[in-house]
Amino acid sequence: MRILIVEDDLEAAEAMDRGLTETGHTCTRAADGELGLTAARDGEFDVMIVDRMMPKLDGVQLIETIRREGDQTPVLFLSALGEVTDRVAGLQAGGDDYLVKPYAFAELIARVEALARRRETGSVQTLLRVGELEMDLIGRTVHRQGKEIDLQPREFQLLEFMMRHAGQSVTRTMLLEKVWEYHFDPQTNVIDVHISRLRSKIDKGFDRPMLQTVRGAGYRLDG
Amino acid sequence: MRLPRIFRTTPFRLTVLFLALFGSAAMALLAYIYVATAGEATRRTDQEITREMRSLVGAYDRAGIDAVNQSLIERAASERPFLYLLMNRDRKRISGSIEESPVEKFTGPPTWTSFSVTDVDTQGRTVKHPARGLQEQLAGGQILFVGADVGEDEAYVAKIIHALQGAGALVVVLGLSGGVLMSRNVSRSMAGLTEVVDAVRNGDLAARAQVRGTRDEFDELALGLNEMLDRLERSMAGHKHAGDAIAHDLRSPLTRLRARLETASMDVDAGKGDPTKALAQALEDTDGVLKTFGAVLSIARLQAAGAAPDPQLFDPAELAADISELYEPLCEDKGIDFAAEFSKDLQVRGNREFLAQALANILDNAVKYTPAGGAIMLRVRRRSSGEIEYSVTDTGPGVPDEDRERVVQRFVRLENSRNQPGAGLGLSLVAAVAEAHGGRLELDEGPGKVGEMGPGLRVALILPRAA
Numbered sequence: 001m002r003i004l005i006v007e008d009d010l011e012a013a014e015a016m017d018r019g020l021t022e023t024g025h026t027c028t029r030a031a032d033g034e035l036g037l038t039a040a041r042d043g044e045f046d047v048m049i050v051d052r053m054m055p056k057l058d059g060v061q062l063i064e065t066i067r068r069e070g071d072q073t074p075v076l077f078l079s080a081l082g083e084v085t086d087r088v089a090g091l092q093a094g095g096d097d098y099l100v101k102p103y104a105f106a107e108l109i110a111r112v113e114a115l116a117r118r119r120e121t122g123s124v125q126t127l128l129r130v131g132e133l134e135m136d137l138i139g140r141t142v143h144r145q146g147k148e149i150d151l152q153p154r155e156f157q158l159l160e161f162m163m164r165h166a167g168q169s170v171t172r173t174m175l176l177e178k179v180w181e182y183h184f185d186p187q188t189n190v191i192d193v194h195i196s197r198l199r200s201k202i203d204k205g206f207d208r209p210m211l212q213t214v215r216g217a218g219y220r221l222d223g
Numbered sequence: 224m225r226l227p228r229i230f231r232t233t234p235f236r237l238t239v240l241f242l243a244l245f246g247s248a249a250m251a252l253l254a255y256i257y258v259a260t261a262g263e264a265t266r267r268t269d270q271e272i273t274r275e276m277r278s279l280v281g282a283y284d285r286a287g288i289d290a291v292n293q294s295l296i297e298r299a300a301s302e303r304p305f306l307y308l309l310m311n312r313d314r315k316r317i318s319g320s321i322e323e324s325p326v327e328k329f330t331g332p333p334t335w336t337s338f339s340v341t342d343v344d345t346q347g348r349t350v351k352h353p354a355r356g357l358q359e360q361l362a363g364g365q366i367l368f369v370g371a372d373v374g375e376d377e378a379y380v381a382k383i384i385h386a387l388q389g390a391g392a393l394v395v396v397l398g399l400s401g402g403v404l405m406s407r408n409v410s411r412s413m414a415g416l417t418e419v420v421d422a423v424r425n426g427d428l429a430a431r432a433q434v435r436g437t438r439d440e441f442d443e444l445a446l447g448l449n450e451m452l453d454r455l456e457r458s459m460a461g462h463k464h465a466g467d468a469i470a471h472d473l474r475s476p477l478t479r480l481r482a483r484l485e486t487a488s489m490d491v492d493a494g495k496g497d498p499t500k501a502l503a504q505a506l507e508d509t510d511g512v513l514k515t516f517g518a519v520l521s522i523a524r525l526q527a528a529g530a531a532p533d534p535q536l537f538d539p540a541e542l543a544a545d546i547s548e549l550y551e552p553l554c555e556d557k558g559i560d561f562a563a564e565f566s567k568d569l570q571v572r573g574n575r576e577f578l579a580q581a582l583a584n585i586l587d588n589a590v591k592y593t594p595a596g597g598a599i600m601l602r603v604r605r606r607s608s609g610e611i612e613y614s615v616t617d618t619g620p621g622v623p624d625e626d627r628e629r630v631v632q633r634f635v636r637l638e639n640s641r642n643q644p645g646a647g648l649g650l651s652l653v654a655a656v657a658e659a660h661g662g663r664l665e666l667d668e669g670p671g672k673v674g675e676m677g678p679g680l681r682v683a684l685i686l687p688r689a690a
Binding site for chain 2: 082085102180182184185186188189190194
């Protein structure tokens, strides 16, 4: 994936660049908002990672500008401001996701990959298929190897998210944000319990587990 | 030129304004009374003159000019208050009480006129009285004038006007002095409040306004001011405590982190050992510090804002159901019986996100401290006061009475819970959320001791009724 990193903290940008390059992505860096704008206009990117507060042109202005110009590249905002209102402002400016600094690197990668994936599957689907797993979004049914799996509404939403991001790591925070729409960190392992319930429904009785735990990151659904 | 202080007070200005309004009303009333009395007197006189004229014209029609003449002579003798003049066709005076007609036009329809008559008063002085009169031409061409002295009516009207002027002056004088008195009174009431504000401005946060118990708006203001100062003082104390607590809660893990990194670095320098484990632990420590930091920041921002951002009206039971759905599997996993009980058709105004987090924190705590085989119950109900109450009751060890106040303060963790994870900020954040919504947090004993269980803890987040 081609990723544009617009970040004035050079050390942080360097660390991101290294980490993303190691995971197989190509990065371009811009050290302030104006350079970021030029880079965004010149290049083709799958995802942009944009710091909110930068000299010359801040992240929100930068994204507002490129969105006005018709650029729909997915944007992940990075910010030290983590309050609800800050996040809403970032998303209203045209950001697609919002990550509060400091973050775990696994969280950043997971979100960048999720954004790129969302773009690929932008069209409206009625049927999701991952390996043996089939989800009918209209009939609200799930089958594995043709056998119907009975899911609670929330389990259905959780599996839908995992299927839409199959093959990628998704973090607990992402699940809480995207499936439950809460933006706080629970002190207990609530998400793990939900995942293990879902796992027992989709993997129990089958020869191969699909829902994997990724150490230090979260979970991944493999086809 | 600067006006004396009393003239600059709001009550005095209001008094002047009301005086102006009242004065205008009084003027309008005066004008009405003038028209009603003076106009009425003139109308009455005119009526009487008309009646007299009709009576004389009637006498002429029945018996001719001599009858009229006779009538005039008789009436003059009977001291009727009318003035008469009868003239022949050539406008020569035949008889009457006045010498000549004040009306110059002798032909045509009956003509009204105002004029004055000369009279001699009791002291023998010559005085002029205002008079009204009507002149008509009789069928035979003779001219008849009937008038009346209206001097007495006019004097009556003048008296009324005089009385009204006096009353007007009295209104102004009484109004102004009332305004001054009222201003003094209000200024005195304000002075106490102003003193308190000055004291606080000079740094004395302990200053409080005196409440006189009259339950008027000044008392209300004093109460409000005192409450505000209480909050401010608490908040200042909180900040000071937070400073100490941050130092404590962040410094120890940071010290530990630094030591770990230093040891690892020395080990690497000495060529012994793999730093991977030390680094992993250092990362974990960092996450802990960041979590604490995030919670401190949330609390500080909530307290600084003093109000929950983006409040919305919603059903509190719906939020509770959402959160239950999140926590119920966790309880089941730990062997804790989870029950929920929600009242219907309630409404609450608040920030859903913060309230969700507050409930999650309460439930996190309950799950953490309740042993397997225990129970947790989440309830939403309306109190008889109209307030909305979220409560979580568990069957854990509970919090001793004397410690309950302390656990909601920032950073406090009880001695016996040191070994449990968590930054000790959970309930402080809940308290901050409750306060930002104008509500409060209450801690009570749970269901009591049953065997090894209990006595448990009941945490209630109470929100004001949605306006």
